[in-house]
Amino acid sequence: MSATRPSPLARLEIAYRRLLVAYPGWYRREHGLEVLTTLMDAAGPRQRRPHVRDAIDLVRNGLRRRLTPPRGPGYAAVACVCAAFAALGGAGMGGAIAWSVAPTVPPREAVIALAENAVGRAPDDVQTWRAPYNHDVNAVLQGVPPAPADNAPETTTATYVLTPGEVEPTLARVVERLGAAGWTFEQGGMTFPVTTYRATREGMTITVMAGPTVAGGPSAGTRQYLGVVGHLATPVWTTPAAGAGLVAGGAIGWLLGVAATHRARRLSPRSRIAVAVVGGPSLLFSTLAVGYFLIGQVILASDGLSPHDALFPGKALADMLPVVGLSVVGLCASAALLNFAPRARASADGPRPGGPEQVWGYAAWLVAATQFVCLAGWLTITSVYLGRLYAVGGDRSGMLGGAYDPKDLVPFGNSPFNPFGWLLVAVTLVYTLGFIVSPLLLAVSVPALTLGRRYLARRTKVVLVIAAVSAVALPLLMFTPLSHDAGTWLFD
Amino acid sequence: MQEPTFLILTALAERPLHGYGVIQQVSELSNGRVVLRAGTLYAALERLTEDGLLTVDREEAVEGRLRRYYRVTDDGRRELRAEVDRLRRNADLAAARLARTRPDPGGLALPGSAGLTAAPA
Numbered sequence A: 001m002s003a004t005r006p007s008p009l010a011r012l013e014i015a016y017r018r019l020l021v022a023y024p025g026w027y028r029r030e031h032g033l034e035v036l037t038t039l040m041d042a043a044g045p046r047q048r049r050p051h052v053r054d055a056i057d058l059v060r061n062g063l064r065r066r067l068t069p070p071r072g073p074g075y076a077a078v079a080c081v082c083a084a085f086a087a088l089g090g091a092g093m094g095g096a097i098a099w100s101v102a103p104t105v106p107p108r109e110a111v112i113a114l115a116e117n118a119v120g121r122a123p124d125d126v127q128t129w130r131a132p133y134n135h136d137v138n139a140v141l142q143g144v145p146p147a148p149a150d151n152a153p154e155t156t157t158a159t160y161v162l163t164p165g166e167v168e169p170t171l172a173r174v175v176e177r178l179g180a181a182g183w184t185f186e187q188g189g190m191t192f193p194v195t196t197y198r199a200t201r202e203g204m205t206i207t208v209m210a211g212p213t214v215a216g217g218p219s220a221g222t223r224q225y226l227g228v229v230g231h232l233a234t235p236v237w238t239t240p241a242a243g244a245g246l247v248a249g250g251a252i253g254w255l256l257g258v259a260a261t262h263r264a265r266r267l268s269p270r271s272r273i274a275v276a277v278v279g280g281p282s283l284l285f286s287t288l289a290v291g292y293f294l295i296g297q298v299i300l301a302s303d304g305l306s307p308h309d310a311l312f313p314g315k316a317l318a319d320m321l322p323v324v325g326l327s328v329v330g331l332c333a334s335a336a337l338l339n340f341a342p343r344a345r346a347s348a349d350g351p352r353p354g355g356p357e358q359v360w361g362y363a364a365w366l367v368a369a370t371q372f373v374c375l376a377g378w379l380t381i382t383s384v385y386l387g388r389l390y391a392v393g394g395d396r397s398g399m400l401g402g403a404y405d406p407k408d409l410v411p412f413g414n415s416p417f418n419p420f421g422w423l424l425v426a427v428t429l430v431y432t433l434g435f436i437v438s439p440l441l442l443a444v445s446v447p448a449l450t451l452g453r454r455y456l457a458r459r460t461k462v463v464l465v466i467a468a469v470s471a472v473a474l475p476l477l478m479f480t481p482l483s484h485d486a487g488t489w490l491f492d
Numbered sequence B: 001m002q003e004p005t006f007l008i009l010t011a012l013a014e015r016p017l018h019g020y021g022v023i024q025q026v027s028e029l030s031n032g033r034v035v036l037r038a039g040t041l042y043a044a045l046e047r048l049t050e051d052g053l054l055t056v057d058r059e060e061a062v063e064g065r066l067r068r069y070y071r072v073t074d075d076g077r078r079e080l081r082a083e084v085d086r087l088r089r090n091a092d093l094a095a096a097r098l099a100r101t102r103p104d105p106g107g108l109a110l111p112g113s114a115g116l117t118a119a120p121a
Helices: A008-020 A025-042 A052-067 A075-100 A108-119 A137-141 A164-180 A238-265 A269-302 A307-319 A321-340 A356-391 A396-400 A419-450 A458-477 A481-491 B003-014 B019-029 B038-050 B074-100
Strands: A125-130 A154-162 A195-201 A204-212 A224-232 B054-062 B065-072
Touching: A008 A025, A008 A052, A025 A052, A025 A238, A025 B019, A025 B038, A025 B065, A052 A238, A052 B038, A075 A238, A075 A269, A075 A307, A108 A125, A108 A154, A108 A164, A108 A204, A108 A224, A154 A164, A164 A195, A164 A204, A164 A224, A238 A269, A238 A307, A238 A321, A269 A307, A269 A321, A269 A356, A307 A321, A321 A419, A356 A396, A356 A419, A356 A458, A356 A481, A396 A481, A419 A458, A419 A481, B003 B019, B003 B038, B003 B065, B003 B074, B019 B038, B019 B065, B038 B054, B065 B074
Parallel strands: none
Antiparallel strands: A125 A154, A154 A224, A195 A204, A204 A224, B054 B065
């Protein structure tokens, strides 16, 4: 006995439903049944399957909705920032994964044995260093990128302290012995201020360095050092891995950004403002992190790129960790708001999208919300300062003299990995920006209260007046002795 | 304004229609020259609704089917009227130019003969 087969019409409907999967879920929920009805209405009486042109049209329009942000100011920019930030994260992750699966050679013992054979005695000091990427980004940003081999994933340095007269013969002996042992030295090498030779053998790189000891140190001028540094060469698959992470992250970020903008567009005005207040700073932080990476990458590229530079995205993210952390937390909060905040009511009688009521309403609520966030930043810093002052028995000079660092208040210690530390950075930024932003916000709220007042609801006007008053008050408050003390405590 | 958009607004100018009604009307108005597919139609309807030129008039849900009727808003009528005026001006202009143009005596233009006219009798 065969199972009951669906009727031809039902099969056609199933086929159309499958094609509608090309559209994003929100679109199917809002328009799916309507589109399906039209497709079924338009189907011929004997039609059993979708026409090819209809199928192509549905897939093309569905994908377009998935891949392109809505029309309107800022939507494309939001998707671009999301894509760039996710691309940076993907590149960092790809590079980090490639590095983490790299073998951990050369073992410390191998480098020590190598140095002992080359120099003829045990080293005076041995240090092992393992980090994903040791670029000093400040140096990079100042245009002084260190040589790639100096920043390899793991290094072991065997150091010898020598008198100035011993350096040249020892160095010559080391180079000769290592050469005899099959190490291939690069031609030339730096000679000032430190004589450096680089040699490779079987995927391992070593650097032999000799030069003066640290200037100002106890042995400066009387002693020199010779170091044999063993590196692990960066795995060749690091660059493809970082590149794949970059592309995958960028694509995912773009899709998420597009989906977020479509969702934001369908929220109620208040929900949109809430998303803008939470998500706006997050996007700003994302842009800062991406900008920091791009500047560093351009400087690195100007000196020639090596596979090791594929680890720079991860390093840039780590350097900007508080900013990156705040951005990620803010973006997650925005995503939650996008999912759970009330949506706009589908009403034909509501304010027309893009009409003056909507534009002035959005501007008013956005300005008011930003102003209140600035005010909250000032209140938070000032009250924490007062609370701390009270807790230390009113020791004002100690507070202003740096004896009671605000960072001490961060729960679990202030480290780049502690989200509470990120919170301190965020509040400090808001506190600082409030002084600058308030006059700018006033430049929007005053025209809104005059030119746009007929478009604003009564409650919106009341809220905007309070925001405008606080925009005047906040910069004035910053000049009070209390604010001066709190600012000194915070920044010193 | 592109032709499908113009035809959709024209189709809805008289009375509210649902999706399939718009497809039929557009086909009829263009003598079968413009055939709107559902994906393209709903992209246009969404865009025009966002721009405030159309709005949803009513919905009819019957036996698992949903028919949403769209109608032209006042802004939509203004936009359509402006487009009609523009097209009419352009059509009048082209007609006037054509009327002033002397017909080609041979009815055919030979290669390289552009700009040459028959000598007056």
